[in-house]
Amino acid sequence: MDWSQIDLRTVGVLWNQALQNAGIAPPLLTVINWVVAAVVLLFVGLNMVIGLIWLERKIAARIQDRLGPNRVGPFGLLQTVADALKLLTKEDVTPTDADRITYNLAPALAVFHVLMTLAVIPFADGVIGADLNVGVLYIVAFGSVGSMAALMAGWASNNKYALVGGFRVVAQLLSYEIPLVFAMMIPVLAAGTMRMNGLAEAQGQFGGLGWYVWVMPCAFFIFLAATLAEGERAPFDLLEAESEIVAGFNIEYSGMKFAWFFLAFFLNSWVLSAIGTTLFLGGWQGPFVDRIPALGVVYFFAKTMVMFWVLAWIRATFPRLRIDQMMDFCWKFLVPLALVLLVGTAIILKLGLPSPFDGLALLVWNLALLIGGFWLLGKAQQRAVYASKRAFTPQLPRL
Amino acid sequence: MLEQYGFIAILALIAAVFPFVGLAVAWLLRPKRPNPLKNSIYECGIETIGETWVQFRAQYYLFALVFVIFDIEAIFLFPFAVAFNQLTLFAVFEAILFVLILAVGLIYAWRKGALEWQ
Amino acid sequence: MSLLFLVLALLTLVMAIGTVTARNLFHAALFLVGAFFGVATIYVLLEAEFLAVSQVIIYIGAIATLIVFAIMLSRSMMGREAGGYNRYWVAAAVGVAALWSLLALLLTTVSFPVVDQPVPADAIVQIGAGLIGPYLIPFEVVSVLLVVALMGAVMIARERHRQR
Numbered sequence: 001m002d003w004s005q006i007d008l009r010t011v012g013v014l015w016n017q018a019l020q021n022a023g024i025a026p027p028l029l030t031v032i033n034w035v036v037a038a039v040v041l042l043f044v045g046l047n048m049v050i051g052l053i054w055l056e057r058k059i060a061a062r063i064q065d066r067l068g069p070n071r072v073g074p075f076g077l078l079q080t081v082a083d084a085l086k087l088l089t090k091e092d093v094t095p096t097d098a099d100r101i102t103y104n105l106a107p108a109l110a111v112f113h114v115l116m117t118l119a120v121i122p123f124a125d126g127v128i129g130a131d132l133n134v135g136v137l138y139i140v141a142f143g144s145v146g147s148m149a150a151l152m153a154g155w156a157s158n159n160k161y162a163l164v165g166g167f168r169v170v171a172q173l174l175s176y177e178i179p180l181v182f183a184m185m186i187p188v189l190a191a192g193t194m195r196m197n198g199l200a201e202a203q204g205q206f207g208g209l210g211w212y213v214w215v216m217p218c219a220f221f222i223f224l225a226a227t228l229a230e231g232e233r234a235p236f237d238l239l240e241a242e243s244e245i246v247a248g249f250n251i252e253y254s255g256m257k258f259a260w261f262f263l264a265f266f267l268n269s270w271v272l273s274a275i276g277t278t279l280f281l282g283g284w285q286g287p288f289v290d291r292i293p294a295l296g297v298v299y300f301f302a303k304t305m306v307m308f309w310v311l312a313w314i315r316a317t318f319p320r321l322r323i324d325q326m327m328d329f330c331w332k333f334l335v336p337l338a339l340v341l342l343v344g345t346a347i348i349l350k351l352g353l354p355s356p357f358d359g360l361a362l363l364v365w366n367l368a369l370l371i372g373g374f375w376l377l378g379k380a381q382q383r384a385v386y387a388s389k390r391a392f393t394p395q396l397p398r399l
Numbered sequence: 400m401l402e403q404y405g406f407i408a409i410l411a412l413i414a415a416v417f418p419f420v421g422l423a424v425a426w427l428l429r430p431k432r433p434n435p436l437k438n439s440i441y442e443c444g445i446e447t448i449g450e451t452w453v454q455f456r457a458q459y460y461l462f463a464l465v466f467v468i469f470d471i472e473a474i475f476l477f478p479f480a481v482a483f484n485q486l487t488l489f490a491v492f493e494a495i496l497f498v499l500i501l502a503v504g505l506i507y508a509w510r511k512g513a514l515e516w517q
Numbered sequence: 518m519s520l521l522f523l524v525l526a527l528l529t530l531v532m533a534i535g536t537v538t539a540r541n542l543f544h545a546a547l548f549l550v551g552a553f554f555g556v557a558t559i560y561v562l563l564e565a566e567f568l569a570v571s572q573v574i575i576y577i578g579a580i581a582t583l584i585v586f587a588i589m590l591s592r593s594m595m596g597r598e599a600g601g602y603n604r605y606w607v608a609a610a611v612g613v614a615a616l617w618s619l620l621a622l623l624l625t626t627v628s629f630p631v632v633d634q635p636v637p638a639d640a641i642v643q644i645g646a647g648l649i650g651p652y653l654i655p656f657e658v659v660s661v662l663l664v665v666a667l668m669g670a671v672m673i674a675r676e677r678h679r680q681r
Contacts, residue, residue, distance in 0.1 A: 030402070031409070038410040042417060088421075089428045095440045102547065108418035115414035119407055129410065130403035133641055137477060137570040144578025148550060151585055155543055159440045167589070170582060171459055174466040177578070181473040185480050192484040194477065194641065252440060256425030260418055324516035327462070331505075331514045335469070339502055342476075343495050349483070350491045404561050457674045460586045464670040467579040468663045474571050475648065475659065482645030490649040497660045504664035513671040 041129055045118050045267055050080045052266045052308065059309060060316035084259065092255035099156040106153035107253065107260035113145040114267045121274045122197040124284045124296030135196040136184050139275060140177065143230065146268070147173040153261070154249035165248030168323060172229055172236065175330045180226035182338035186219040186345055187212045187279045200283025204290075206356075211282040215359045216345070218366035218373075220280045222338050224310075227276060229330070231269045233311060235318040236326055273307035274300075281307065337373050341366070461513055465505075472501050522562055529555030542588050550581045564636040567644060 019029055054069060054077060061068025069076030094103065117139050119129035132138050147170045154166015188194055190212065191202035203210045213220045229236040250261045277283060281303045284296030321329070348361050479486075479494045486494075508514055532555055535548035553576040560569035637643060648656045 030405070034406045034409040035413075037406065038413050041410065042413060088425050089430075090425075091430045091432065092425065093433070096435070097440075099541075099543075102544070104422070108415070108422070111418040112411075112414050115417070116407075116411060119410050130406045132403055132407075132566065133638075134566050134570045137474075137567070137574065141570045141573035141578070144574055144582075147582065148577065151582065152547065155585075157440070167459055167586075171462055174463060174579070174582060178466065178469045178473070181470070185473065185476060188477065189480040189483050192481060194481055255429060256422055260421065327514070327516040331465075332509065335505065336502075339498060339505070343498055346483070346491050346495060350486070350488045401562075401564060404566075457590060460583070460590050461670065461674040463579070463583040463586045464674070465667060467575070467583055468667045468670075470575060470579045471663060472660070474574060475656070478567065478641050478645030478648060480645070482642040482649070485642065485646060486649060493649050493653055493657070497657060500657070500660040500664055504667040507664075507668055508671050511671050513674065 037129060041118050042115060045115060045270075046263070048270060049263050049266050050084065052270055053080045053083075053262075055308075056266070056269075056312045056315070059312040063313065063316040087255055087259040087262075090255040092257065093252075095158050095252050097158045098252065099158070102152050102156035103252075104257070106149050106156060107257040107264075109152065110146065110149040110264040111260045111267075113142045113149060114264045114271055116142045116145075117271050117275075120196050121271070122200050122278060122283055123300050125201070125289070125293050126197065127284075127297065128197050131195050131197045134194050136188055136194045136199075136279075140181055140184070143173075143177065146264075149264075150249050153253070157249070157252035159252050162249050162251050165251065169232060169249060172232075172323075172326065175327060176226045176229035176236070176334075179222050179330060179334035179338045180230055182335075182342055183219050183223035183226060184275075184279060186216055186342060189342075189345060190216075190349060196278050196283075200278050200285060203282040204285050206359075207287070208282065208285070210359075211280065211285070213280040213282075215362045216280075216341075216366050217363070218337070218341055218370045219345075220276075221370060222334055222341070223276060223280065225329075225334060227272045228311065228314060229326070231272050231311065232265065233269065234315040235321045237315075237320060269311055270304065270308055273311060274304045276307050277303040333373065333377055337369065341369055344369070458516060465508055465513065468504065469501070472498075518562070522559065525555055525558050525562065529559065543585065546581060546585050546588065549584070550577050553577050553581065567641050 016029065016033070019032065020026075024032065057079075058068045058076070060066075069079035072078040072082045094100070120132055120135045120138050122128040122131070150166050150169045150173070152166075154162045154164075154169075157163070187199055187202075191199050193199060193202070203212060228234075250258060253261060277300060282299075283303075284300040286295060286299035289296050289299060344365050345362065348365055349358060351358070351361075353361055475497070476494065483491075529552050532548050532551035536545050536552060539545040539548055553572060556576075557569045557572040560566075560572060
């Protein structure tokens with residue numbers, strides 16, 4: 001059996017031939033293909049969430065020395081299905097005086113913006129909804145639509161906690177979008193393209209050592225930190241700080257509307273992992289992928305799951321930051337770090353060093369910035385601790 | 400190029416309709432027994448005081464303003480990043496000048512305490 | 518294609534009318550977001566994809582949020598219902614009419630350079646090279662302008678802070 005024939009594009013060609021033989025005109029064929037692709041994409045995305053929620057709960061449970069869901073189905077696998085059914089049949093409480101239209105529109109918009117970002121994720125070489133020339137910016141664009149959803153939900157609920165939660169989360173999403181965008185710009189700088197598939201392609205050199213995470217760990221760190229904030233995950237999950245604002249912008253939502261927010265949250269985490277995989281972990285690149293392109297799907301999902309696992313790990317272990325600490329970390333640490341990194345990367349890449357050495361120079365530069373940045377952060381932290389200690393030094397009683 | 404956006408349009412249509420289908424199914428299945436107490440807003444059992452839409456601090460506005468500036472900067476830099484391989488070292492320094500001028504703005508906002516969350 | 522344009526333009530127009538007629542300021546802001554999105558889809562139709570994503574990122578992601586924050590900042594405007602008219606509406610109508618006729622005049626009389634070639638595949642690369650090359654001075658002036666805007670914003674917001 002010729003393994004190189006097993007390619008998702010071959011399946012596509014066969015499918016097209018079959019439809020053409022059935023007498024369907026090419027323009028209609030294109031539209032049918034789009035609809036099929038869109039439905040498949042949504043189906044994969046939505047079903048994955050069921051597994052993701054189970055996975056995250058299981059990971060968090062094991063890290064925190066608990067069992068996690070284990071009653072419904074084998075290993076508790078059907079727990080999420082049961083939860084979804086419960087939410088579907090649960091009474092929906094709309095608070096009096098809520099702004100009805102905005103209130104109902106917000107969860108739909110939250111799901112919509114995450115589903116739209118699935119369009120530019122390359123699952124394997126060429127297996128991508130639409131390989132846009134502006135792929136990276138397309139993701140950022142729909143990310144900003146997501147913050148509108150939080151704003152609408154917070155405003156429409158007629159609840160002060162929801163309003164404060166909504167505004168906080170929007171301030172957080174806005175702030176962390178800056179380091180996220182700059183961290184995404186650095187792979188674009190190295191690859192010279194914004195197409196998501198092109199970015200994955202550009203990391204195929206040196207058998208896995210060409211992944212950008214190896215040559216630009218500092219950019220990956222900034223991306224990871226910004227991802228945690230953009231995904232509203234701990235330690236940046238201020239929107240659901242129970243001790244301060246109960247549950248954030250979705251406090252008044254129940255039943256299916258809450259389910260949509262929940263789904264958007266987990267799918268967003270997965271999408272962010274997938275973007276990180278494409279930008280930094282080589283996307284669908286892996287051994288033998290040039291001979292058997294279908295393997296790309298396996299590599300892509302494996303890497304995305306590793307990234308998702310890291311996000312879940314961080315969420316299960318880190319305590320929550322205060323809002324001023326979070327803002328400081330973004331504007332006074334990540335943004336300057338990202339700017340310095342960008343300038344240095346541009347200069348190093350333009351020096352015209354021969355092939356392996358430019359990567360090495362980048363690695364040294366990134367490591368130096370990471371270490372230097374954290375050293376400065378530690379110093380600032382120490383100063384802050386000393387300052388607060390001096391402020392609270394008790395007056396010794398005079399003898 | 401427009402073919403790609405054709406796909407995006409179809410996906411947008413399906414992704415926009417789908418959440419409402421879910422809401423409609425839930426609307427058919429769920430019980431509907433509202434009462435005034437149930438529909439009152441949840442503020443930990445305490446009755447709401449005053450209006451919900453309270454005035455917010457200037458802090459949020461200030462951060463949004465700083466964000467707008469840096470967002471525009473990033474948008475301007477993305478075409479530069481894509482064209483990077485064709486540029487000369489001198490052109491790269493011109494782009495770096497652009498970044499540095501904005502870094503001055505960041506330092507100014509920092510020194511003036513605009514980045515403190517109070 | 519022109520049918521698609523008509524539908525999108527009509528949607529944008531409906532959203533824009535909603536923006537000015539909505540009694541509730543937050544609703545007006547949401548209508549404005551809809552209008553921005555409609556403009557972005559028209560850019561896509563013109564194959565100006567970079568402009569389209571920039572429109573969404575800057576106008577929906579940044580400007581619309583800024584407007585909502587500004588609404589929340591000014592308590593007097595935050596009543597659930599706000600009147601659509603104040604005593605300056607005559608002056609505003611005159612100004613709008615003047616601006617509209619000026620724009621209509623410009624659009625009909627100025628002959629814009631038209632290239633009857635397809636949009637190049639590397640349009641974004643050309644934008645980037647253009648920004649650093651022939652349009653260098655405007656590019657750098659933009660950064661100065663942004664810094665001035667930032668400084669002005671910081672000054673005004675600090676004033677407001679001190680007053681309270």
